[in-house]
Structure formats: C-alpha cells, structure tokens
Amino acid sequence: MAAEPIKRQRRNPLTHQEVAKLIEIKKKRELIALQKLKGSFSYKIQNIFNITCFFVYCEIILCYFGPCSYASHYTHNVVPRFGNLIQKDGKYILADIDFLCVNGSTYKLIVDDFVDLPEKKTKFVIASDFLLRKEIKGSFNSSQKMYRVFAASPILFLSTLLLVVLFIAFAYNLNENAYSLLGLTMLNSINLLGILFL
Numbered sequence: 001m002a003a004e005p006i007k008r009q010r011r012n013p014l015t016h017q018e019v020a021k022l023i024e025i026k027k028k029r030e031l032i033a034l035q036k037l038k039g040s041f042s043y044k045i046q047n048i049f050n051i052t053c054f055f056v057y058c059e060i061i062l063c064y065f066g067p068c069s070y071a072s073h074y075t076h077n078v079v080p081r082f083g084n085l086i087q088k089d090g091k092y093i094l095a096d097i098d099f100l101c102v103n104g105s106t107y108k109l110i111v112d113d114f115v116d117l118p119e120k121k122t123k124f125v126i127a128s129d130f131l132l133r134k135e136i137k138g139s140f141n142s143s144q145k146m147y148r149v150f151a152a153s154p155i156l157f158l159s160t161l162l163l164v165v166l167f168i169a170f171a172y173n174l175n176e177n178a179y180s181l182l183g184l185t186m187l188n189s190i191n192l193l194g195i196l197f198l
Contacts, residue, residue, distance in 0.1 A: 037178055046185045047175055053188040054166045057159040060129050060195075064136050064148075064156060068127035074102045075122055087114055096150065099124055099140075108150035109138050116142040132195065155195050162191050 014022070037043050079098040086092055094111045097118075101107070107126060118124065124140040126149065136152040139145065148156070166184070174180040 034176060043181065046181050050166065050175065050184050050188055053192060054163065056131055057163040059131050060134065060155065060159045061163065063129035068137070069130055070125050070127050072123055072125055075120060075124060076100045076102050078118055078120055080117055083112070107138060109147040110150055111147050113145065118142050134195065151198065155198055158191050158195060162188065
C-alpha cells in the first residue's frame with residue numbers, strides 16, 4: 001500500500017491588525033539599530049570624514065572656476081602642439097603647450113584656442129587650490145585666459161564625480177546605513193589618496 005503524501009497545512013493569511021503589528025515591530029527594530037549606529041564612535045568619525053571630503057571636492061572645483069593661489073614660473077623652452085582648425089588668416093589653433101621651466105619642472109596646458117605663442121624665457125602663472133595645493137590651471141602673457149593643466153584633468157573628474165555621489169548619498173540618507181556608510185568612506189579614502197598622489 002502506497003504511503004499518502006504529507007500535506008502541508010493550509011496557511012492562514014494574517015489579519016490587518018497582525019500585519020500592522022509586524023510592521024510596527026520591524027520599524028522599532030530599525031529605529032533601535034539606527035540609534036545604536038548613530039551612538040557609535042565609528043559612525044561619527046566616518047561621517048565627519050565624508051563631509052570633510054565633500055568640502056575638499058567643492059574647494060577644488062570652486063578654485064578651478066574662481067580664485068586660487070598663484071605662483072609665477074619662468075620658461076626655459078616652449079613646445080607647442082597645433083590642432084587642425086585654421087583661421088582665415090592661416091593661423092592654426094593651439095591645441096596644447098608644454099612649458100619647460102628653468103627649475104626643471106614641466107607644465108602642459110590644454111589651450112584649444114587661437115592665441116599667440118609665448119616666447120622662450122618668459123614668465124607664466126600656475127594656479128593651485130588652497131587646501132591640497134594641486135596645480136589646476138595656468139596662464140601666460142600672450143593670453144588673458146586661464147587654461148587647464150593637463151595633469152589636473154583626473155583630479156577635476158574625480159572631484160566632480162565624488163561630489164555628485166556624496167550629494168546623492170546624503171540626500172537619500174545612505175550614511176545612516178552601516179554598509180553604505182562604510183562604502184562611502186572607502187570610496188572617499190581611495191579617491192583622496194589618488195588625488196594626493198597624482
């Protein structure tokens with residue numbers, strides 16, 4: 001004789017009161033976990049670090065578009081690279097220019113403009129941000145504009161990207177979750193180390 005299969009007991013659906021009670025219990029547990037997290041030392045340190053990184057990125061972007069710390073340098077040699085665009089008078093667009101300094105350092109400025117070439121043995125200016133002292137833009141006498149330093153491109157890109165990420169994370173309160181807070185802290189640590197050593 002074949003054994004009868006064991007039938008699973010029929011599940012009774014929860015009433016509205018039971019569902020409401022379960023939701024209330026879950027919310028209380030989440031609130032207790034959040035209060036425990038907010039009371040921890042690591043939560044405070046990580047949030048302070050992330051907020052500091054946010055303001056560092058803001059400072060770098062604001063210095064690129066606004067006032068900076070300026071330093072004068074003198075060229076030993078100037079190496080221009082021209083683009084394909086030509087004006088009506090036959091003048092080529094200056095794509096970028098390398099300044100070989102008297103002190104041995106080299107700066108490459110992304111110009112992409114129709115400007116006169118600076119002469120050798122002339123003065124030019126490099127601007128850096130106030131906090132990290134990263135050189136981000138420069139200018140020379142034959143032009144009144146400021147041009148981006150080629151080495152600053154990754155710094156500006158990473159700062160802008162992390163600024164957006166942090167803004168979204170703080171807007172959606174992702175810093176109130178232990179795992180996402182740790183992820184933000186690690187991301188900022190790696191990015192800040194990258195900016196410092198670029």
